[in-house]
Amino acid sequence: MSSNTVRNTTWDELKVGDEASVERTATAQDFYLFAHVTGNVNPANLPGNEDKQPSAPSMWIGSLISAALGNRLPGPGTLYRVQNLTFHKRVRLGDKVIASVRCTEKLEKPLATFETRVTSVDGDLLAEGRAEVEVPLERIEADTNALPELILDEHDHFGKLVARAAQLPALPTAVVSPDDHNSLGGAVLSAQKGLIVPILIGERAAIEKAAAELDADISGYRLIEVDGHRAAAAKAVELINTGEARAIMKGNIHSDELLGQVVKRDGGLRTSRRISHTFVMDVPTLDHLLFISDAAINIAPDLVTKVDITQNAIDLAIACGVKQPRVGVLSAVETVNVNIPSTLDAAILSKMADRGQIRGGIVDGPLAMDNAIDTEAARTKGITSLVAGKAEILVVPNLEAGNMLAKELTFVGRAEAAGLVLGAKAPVMLTSRADNDRARLASAALAQFYDYWRTNGRPFEGDADVVVAKAAE
Known part of the structure; x- marks a missing residue:
């Protein structure tokens, strides 16, 4: 027995x-x-x-x-x-x-x-x-082990994230085309929680109609009337460049239309970095936030782009309070195979981090998903690494892999997803119509922390920084 x-x-x-x-x-x-x-x-x-x-x-x-x-x-x-x-x-x-x-x-x-x-x-x-x-x-x-496993929401990472971000001054945010109840509702809720000061940009009649459907009072918010989604996106970028806004929130506009204005060469928000998107996942079975990049912007990134993708994700994790993020660069296998190009990129990224060309995190790869995230899987395969089994950031080979991973965690693993576009002059919240209220709030909290980190050169550490932050308003 x-x-x-x-x-x-x-x-x-x-x-x-x-x-x-x-x-x-x-x-x-x-x-x-x-x-x-x-x-x-x-x-x-x-x-x-x-x-x-x-x-x-x-x-x-x-x-x-x-x-x-x-x-x-x-x-x-x-x-x-x-x-x-x-x-x-x-x-x-x-x-x-x-x-x-x-x-x-x-x-x-x-x-x-x-x-x-x-x-x-x-x-x-x-x-x-x-x-x-x-x-x-x-x-x-x-x-005694015959019972099926249960997944419980043991950790409320997003709730803690939003509560901590609410200590900071509300972030002036250009909300692009919030002319349906979902996108306007996210902006209003984020404002009510003290995370943003929304600047609504778009067609006044459509925005006011959405507000009526929500039974929301938007009379206290600045509303800039422009015709069309493209013009609204261009106006949001302009507000960032003039300093009137410090973040952008996507409303009822296609991501391509918004990002097209963000990345345009003249008058856009380009920096020396390639822009990328990072999903931040609140996974019920993990005791920490999980960062996944890039699953929304760069379709088939080359090695140079992956360097910026990795650095952007590390910067966001640090801004959220992770002291030295552990980065797992994913592939199908955990060994270098010349027939699988992503394993070569992963090995190079790992060595570049060792040499200081990628800063702030511990980078290792290639790692397969199982041994990147599960300690027992890493031990079984004999992988000795500071990252294996404990990765907080997952850098995926391409957009398809990242998108499928994030959505599988969301719809199969019951994770909650927020996210942010990084590498531009200001954080961009690419909220989706499928996002719930917590995801929208968490995205606004991410923008708060990232903006604070960019402005002050260090992450927000809580109550001790509140007085300084409010004095700078």
Whole structure:
């Protein structure tokens, strides 16, 4: 019998006085899962509400007795007839408890009664009662790892990102053609959260119609009337160049139309860097933000373009507070193969970072997706690297790979995606009509941090920088 297998005690084997127990620490996951399964959303039992130390649902405590009976004694095959419980003390988040059962009487086959108790590790009685169960008559074994895996939203990276960005002065932002309820709604919400000061650019009638659909009051926002999306994009670029705005937010305009004005040689927002887009992903299974580039602008980047793509992504990660970002340059395999050009680019980018031609991060490649993001996969393949298994930035071979990766994480892995165009004179938020409110807010927060980093030469570090930032308004 393996360590993952539990075996029962049959009715014939069971003796009065037999006992068993299970230990469990009350975690936030337990409370959330119990709420999902039962539909009980009592705030007293959920983390994140006013009660900072929520108490465990009483029936969650009772379920631990069920686990002791079903897994330990009598074990697999056991079925309840009766269970009564008296609760004496509350179990709080983080408490370790012991659920124990002791056979008190064997009744007519297959019935037996058990004394049931739940105590703290210090011996305090939390709950007690009596159970009557049907004891299995035949040998049964069960695999404790047989349950399907669950993905929980354990980390709210975007919520923390937005809350921290709201400490900064609102960023004057040119909003290009916000003439539908989605794009205007994102701008209004970002303004309400204190992230941006929107400058609405476009056809007044269409914008006011969208505001009416939203029931939003936009009278306090500056509105610059121009005809057509291209003219609106050109006006937004002009506002950046004159210093009236410090960021651009895409509204109901095609990305190509907006970026065409951003990258034009005369009067655009070009710098010495190639512009690129970086997705920032809040992935439920990761304890950190995941940066993916480039998945929206550069279709088939050459090596020179990939240098700028990598540097732009590192700069954004640093601006968001990652001290020395770990960059995994992706390919299909983790070894250099002359027949796979992306492996050659990855190896060169890694060496360029070693030589200081790419600064601020630790770059390694080629890495396949599995060993870039999963420590066990990297260990299994014998990869020794400061990045493998711990990558915070993924540089993809081309736009197709990046776009598919970001959308798979979003629609299959339930990640949330925000993003920013980098390498221009100002950050550009390429919000999509499919983006939800949190994605729009997170994109505005990214623009806040990137603008602060570009202006001050260091990332925003929180409360200590607020006074300085507000004084500079």
